[in-house]
Amino acid sequence: MKVNVSKKILSANEEYALQNRHLLAKQKKLCLNMISSPGSGKTTILIRTINELKGQIKIGVIEGDVQTDLDAEKIRATHAPVIQIETKGACHLSAAQVKAALSSLPISNLDLIFIENVGNLVCPSAFELGENSKIAVLSVAEGDDKAAKYPAIFARAKALLINKIDLLEAGAQVDFCLERVKADARKLNKGIEIFAISAKTGEGMSSWYDWLKKEVRNLRGD
């Protein structure tokens, strides 16, 4: 007997991710899932991006944390709509949590929804949330061997933000070879977009903003 199993059986998480994907596609909203270790600067990147793109791109944020709403509070100060998810110990956001958060965001008024995942370079990359793309963030203080050592997120991300490049200035004590990380990331993911930035000083951020505007335009088919 031959059984053709043509329909892929989805996990509960994948089911919710698919629902999120349909909702976002229907409304033509861009959704980016930011993944990094704790302390790479995701929140600071989001705050600067929201403020600099005011009047150009309407941004909402789904903020994931193991505990506390410290980051959501910071983002709230930009007046962007933000929904906090506290995972209470869990090491990644789930698509079900994101679905609930999406239902509380004023999506129709937004162009772009950032999901700030739990700080963790390993687990979140394995869980689809229904996002359009994953964005990896790495701070130069973490060292230039991280793409080789934690390949999953670098292989899956559409873009990589290498943050805190202000720490590489003359006289700084951080050893970090930008070219090594770029080469390692491109070995895993030929088309990955790479932006070397400082969310603190603003250096390199304009290329990131241009890329975001292009992604929003492409999705809308403008």
Added chain:
Amino acid sequence: MKVNVSKKILSANEEYALQNRHLLAKQKKLCLNMISSPGSGKTTILIRTINELKGQIKIGVIEGDVQTDLDAEKIRATHAPVIQIETKGACHLSAAQVKAALSSLPISNLDLIFIENVGNLVCPSAFELGENSKIAVLSVAEGDDKAAKYPAIFARAKALLINKIDLLEAGAQVDFCLERVKADARKLNKGIEIFAISAKTGEGMSSWYDWLKKEVRNLRGD
């Protein structure tokens, strides 16, 4: 009918952890499980500690990585015995993996076994490996809100190493309040030992070495 369940049912991981604990206790070997985000400096701390304590404490290392043996190679250069575990994507070490590694280490010739866990501030703290104590490592570049945001490891660690304090020197671009982290960690864990160090320059490391020597002595009952 009344059923007394007096024996706790252990998970497979807990069973292996218990076996490791018995093995280590029988031989009176200290085992410390180092847990942090990627790039906090665990490997650099281990290398400096092994080199500085040569002739005083005999150290072996179990090195956990998602992928690559880059860290094990670096530690091998100290001539300390090192066993590499590649988790192939898994976000934490398991007690079964550590049991296998322990059987390959020359334990009877060692005083202290460090386990360098996978770089991840969330998941490894939930898995007992049979160690005597967990050691949390946090680099100042990660920010001073991490004990509040990722409480599990700070609540469970016997000691906290706050690394890369050289980045806090005059003129540095890193904002980090040592007192905030110490207060947050002690709120979670009253007795936690805290060492502010730079594994790169050696600053603050002598208190850490003294603490390690005391822990080894206490375990042996010297």
